[in-house]
Amino acid sequence: MTQSPAPQTVESAAAPVQHQAVTFPEGLALDCGAVIAPVTVAYRTYGQLDAARGNAVLICHALTGDQYVAEPHPITGKPGWWEAVVGPGKPVDTDRFFVICANVLGGCMGSTGPREMMTDAGGQTRPWGTDFPSITIRDMVRAQKLLVSHLGIPRLLAVIGGSMGGMQVLEWAATFPEMVFAAAPIATATHHSAQNIAFHEVGRAAIHSDPDWKGGRYWEDGRIPARGLSVARMVAHITYLSEQALSRKFGRRLRGASALTFLEDVFEVESYLRHQGSTFVRRFDANSYLTITRAMDYFDMAAEHGGNLAAAFRGTGTRFFVASFDSDWLFPTAESRILVRALNAAAANVSFVEIASDKGHDAFLLDEPDFHAALGGFLRGAAERAGL
Amino acid sequence: MTQSPAPQTVESAAAPVQHQAVTFPEGLALDCGAVIAPVTVAYRTYGQLDAARGNAVLICHALTGDQYVAEPHPITGKPGWWEAVVGPGKPVDTDRFFVICANVLGGCMGSTGPREMMTDAGGQTRPWGTDFPSITIRDMVRAQKLLVSHLGIPRLLAVIGGSMGGMQVLEWAATFPEMVFAAAPIATATHHSAQNIAFHEVGRAAIHSDPDWKGGRYWEDGRIPARGLSVARMVAHITYLSEQALSRKFGRRLRGASALTFLEDVFEVESYLRHQGSTFVRRFDANSYLTITRAMDYFDMAAEHGGNLAAAFRGTGTRFFVASFDSDWLFPTAESRILVRALNAAAANVSFVEIASDKGHDAFLLDEPDFHAALGGFLRGAAERAGL
Incomplete structure (x- = not known):
């Protein structure tokens, strides 16, 4: 098994956008x-x-x-x-x-x-x-x-x-x-539902577990808890798709030629999910994610x-x-x-x-x-x- | 929203067990x-x-x-x-x-x-x-x-x-x-299935994201990637239960008296999942989890x-x-x-x-x-x- 890339520190999102x-x-x-x-x-x-x-x-x-x-x-x-x-x-x-x-x-x-x-x-x-x-x-x-x-x-x-x-x-x-x-x-x-609350709780636990979250005060040193937020997005994304949709999109297709190369991201679905996670952190705020998922859970x-x-x-x-x-x-x-x-x-x-x-x-x-x-x-x- | 407890460093498991x-x-x-x-x-x-x-x-x-x-x-x-x-x-x-x-x-x-x-x-x-x-x-x-x-x-x-x-x-x-x-x-x-591979990938990403995993060499300083492994266990545990079982066990029951206290772990299901995650890390090894989930995915x-x-x-x-x-x-x-x-x-x-x-x-x-x-x-x- 090869190692995954070392966790990276992600700087805060790009320049603030002016909204109406x-x-x-x-x-x-x-x-x-x-x-x-x-x-x-x-x-x-x-x-x-x-x-x-x-x-x-x-x-x-x-x-x-x-x-x-x-x-x-x-x-x-x-x-x-x-x-x-x-x-x-x-x-x-x-x-x-x-x-x-x-x-x-x-x-x-x-x-x-x-x-x-x-x-x-x-x-x-x-x-x-x-x-x-x-x-x-x-x-x-x-x-x-x-x-x-x-x-x-x-x-x-x-x-x-x-x-x-x-x-x-x-x-x-x-x-x-x-x-x-x-x-x-x-x-x-x-x-x-209880199941939906449970999936949200996994996402929140992933954010809380990221040391870059810093108890929610991550703005203080210009970092964002990108790893935790990315994991939260990955698990949520699975729940947004049906098993049929995941299978049709990816099935068990391999990125490389052989199942037994045993590389990271050997299945296309893994590569896709990691991409979903990493693009999401560019546009979304971890504390917002915590706040809004809670609001849904209380509904x-x-x-x-x-x-x-x-x-x-x-x-x-x-x-x-x-x-x-x-x-x-x-x-x-x-x-x-x-x-x-x-x-x-x-x-x-x-x-x-x-x-x-x-x-x-x-x-x-x-x-x-x-x-x-x-x-x-x-x-x-x-x-x-x-x-x- | 109250803050969750700061992520804790978990020392390696208890004294090694002698197995037959x-x-x-x-x-x-x-x-x-x-x-x-x-x-x-x-x-x-x-x-x-x-x-x-x-x-x-x-x-x-x-x-x-x-x-x-x-x-x-x-x-x-x-x-x-x-x-x-x-x-x-x-x-x-x-x-x-x-x-x-x-x-x-x-x-x-x-x-x-x-x-x-x-x-x-x-x-x-x-x-x-x-x-x-x-x-x-x-x-x-x-x-x-x-x-x-x-x-x-x-x-x-x-x-x-x-x-x-x-x-x-x-x-x-x-x-x-x-x-x-x-x-x-x-x-x-x-x-x-693609969906099962995807859920495993979330768990592996959570472990990889934990700085205490240290690219898999966590034994070097006597720590374990407890936060990542715990999140992996949480998401897996949801997949082991039916929506009915989760609802019957917990429904939307609250731990406190009111929905609007907005404390951590306000739903019983959250407390249960966190408990599942934290007890699991005492007995299981993160690199074993990575190895065995891969073996299942290749099957x-x-x-x-x-x-x-x-x-x-x-x-x-x-x-x-x-x-x-x-x-x-x-x-x-x-x-x-x-x-x-x-x-x-x-x-x-x-x-x-x-x-x-x-x-x-x-x-x-x-x-x-x-x-x-x-x-x-x-x-x-x-x-x-x-x-x-």
Whole structure:
């Protein structure tokens, strides 16, 4: 067995990126009791808001997503994460709708989060780091509500998101029902499962184990806990793919000629995962990862409503579109069915589709024509009902 | 968010344990072309070998198992890992059968492996560490063959094992068919899947990322890469349990009173996983973990036989008992069916049972009466056919 390369120290990410953002001096009161003031929400918009301010669609991003939905990413230069879905003539048609996406509270792309600066009790200015308060999915939604009101939008035509984005969609519909005409929670669940919590805990343990994490104060010497964050990304990435997708992509194909050369990264899947881990650390912040995974783990809508999930949606006028993917084992169809049953119990207007795909959880981000047709149809129908 | 405890340096394991072992000066030629000489095989036996030397049953252990099948573990003091199955009056009845279990080649409980001493080209005596050659499941079986011949046993009544133990059972049947009267590969597969390789790669990356690993030379300053090995164990442990088992054991139960205290280890499942990780490092060696996971990843019986799995068993006289568990997602029933189809194509004598259990892959180690009844029945039938 050859040795792997010695662990490398990785310097902090490239020069800071300037993000479009709005700061609210009054701040935000959190579920944990703390108040963050001021609070900043970074965001991007696509398309034009109509005169009646009625064509706004809010996109909510997933754990490691950000507000760069439909344009090149300012750090990686890669296409926007949902260009398959959002753009001119796409299912979320920016020729017709005014699309907004905000970086989540606790994120690392300009919204207030562990990487942003704060002034501590002693008057010193430094990053929040692990002093950033614990937040919930509902806190993320409250921050987005500040932005939407700031933009002068009384009601969103639709709130759409997959995975953790879908959790935000559900909190929008439960917390501000009068502001949500239509809601599309995709590849998500009403609570985070024990297995999902466990996988997150592995990622957090990997970050905590990296000496460069330094108890969260890694900014002090300009390093980042790249090894720990990379391992966290690797394990998460496996859960985003189905066994079928991994097998089709890589099978047991070897990088070299023979199985018995016994080199590092002898399987293509290993090389791919290591690449995933190492590119991720360039754009994401380890303390943000800790903060946001915790928010997902705490998510439990039934518990928030006295153990009665249907109570979260009682009397709702929102139109729901629920979608799952049959090879998604991180947020399996069974969890969407729990949501649909609760919506039915609340007499909500709900349509549900399980999409046949062998791509696993990641399918919601990929080229899935049936899913795109269903989502586009739902949104056009909602626009018609809204009189657009 | 509170900080987790600072990463701790862990000193090397407790005083070395003396294992029962036999050393073969002639050594062992490996699949990779290297020769390990001398080679030592540590083992335990239970029960009495009969006068005809016909009642021997070989148990093959899994990735992190060892030879202490049916007696307290010499390091942890816990019961043997298969006391539910092996012992007086148990399915593998030690009142009737002579049970042998060897620590696998590459292991860390007395058989030749990365933690054992070698003499290098310069005449210096030091642990093998990462200079230990890459090995295969077949190499493990060849080492066991040396032991079985040393014990004077011409033919094993049965070879039994689960998970990686099942891989060894299959290699025994394919490589030394005349020595295997009956074979019981349990919760296993004929090749390691892309997903399983990927999970192993996460564990190896976690070990490689731990500065205390020191490129594999951690023995030099008496430390062990406890943080990396612990993370590796955590992720593996999730794959051993079903979502149902995790949910039943822990659900989303909180350790404290409120979800919003936001302490470390707020969910019971996290505390459990951290405990699993930290106890594991006391008994297992990181370089052994790297070596053995690689051996599993290389396992591909069809590839070893020109792409024809049935060819591995052509003309076999061995009686097979194949068992899977319906909630096992690491070695799912579909993979046992691939084996059964190949055995059928080879006109082998094979029985197959899928056990209903919600315990996941770990079910093969646990109290599963239907499984125990089926395995015990198969073994009694084999003994009768063998004229015992």
